């Protein structure tokens with residue numbers, strides 16, 4: 001059994017459960033190496049205290065499961081069959097009367113929950129696997145960090161493609177297309193989220209998206225992007241100048257944001273609290289007079305999803321530990337002027353942290 005699956009089985013034993021039902025497809029990938037977004041179909045990993053686990057999938061996915069090298073049982077169902085009747089049969093072969101269930105309370109859809117209650121009317125649901133899994137995912141193994149480092153190298157190449165695409169007349173959406181085309185040609189079939197390219201005042205709206213408007217010389221251009229490398233994500237942001245003529249105020253925003261980002265990144269230490277790290281960046285931006293324009297947390301955890309734990313924000317007293325992975329991404333968004341964000345995701349080491357992305361962060365003019 002792989003390390004994560006063994007830890008899950010130990011949890012099932014420690015919680016005195018008869019079975020745990022893992023329903024979230026990203027978490028199924030984490031435990032099994034099999035990734036599929038089943039959409040409306042049903043996929044589940046069932047873990048028992050003293051039996052081998054069972055992966056239950058749509059019949060059309062069975063071959064894909066076998067290709068991953070999954071060494072345990074896999075069962076499937078056809079679209080016209082009732083998946084939960086089949087799941088119940090499979091479970092009863094392994095645990096005749098499962099009473100104590102662990103489920104992912106953040107994920108399990110009501111219709112699936114009702115189906116389990118229909119098949120197992122005596123079932124109780126004392127344990128929340130969501131909380132256990134999010135704790136497990138806080139610390140990445142060296143193998144996971146290696147996958148994330150590769151995702152980071154892909155992101156660095158994506159920035160290069162984006163910077164090379166900047167030319168007179170190209171739109172924000174045109175640059176996005178060039179970045180994603182370059183990535184697909186090198187075999188990266190999924191970005192970790194929709195690529196963001198925002199120029200000039202558009203970048204002052206961190207929730208806006210790329211538009212079909214031409215990027216003008218003298219504008220700052222914000223690139224926020226990442227790739228999905230075998231289920232492990234990268235996420236990074238750079239803000240560069242397109243051509244000459246960037247205003248002094250926009251340059252000032254970049255200078256302050258960079259100072260905050262570098263200070264926080266070099267301050268990371270095991271044992272430090274997440275809130276203290278947020279404060280290091282925020283104090284610099286506050287002191288420069290832009291505090292009100294830094295309107296989000298400093299960072300979020302990253303792994304098989306782009307938003308997990310730890311959250312780097314005021315009030316979070318969690319201690320940073322080696323193997324934790326998160327973003328450090330201060331931003332300053334002045335409406336009507338410009339928006340700047342600079343982001344690297346890092347992993348905490350014994351002595352500090354290492355970034356996954358290495359594209360230069362200094363103020364850069366792309367002519």
Ligand SMILES: [Mn+2]
Pocket residue numbers: 235236327329343
């Ligand atoms: Mn991010």
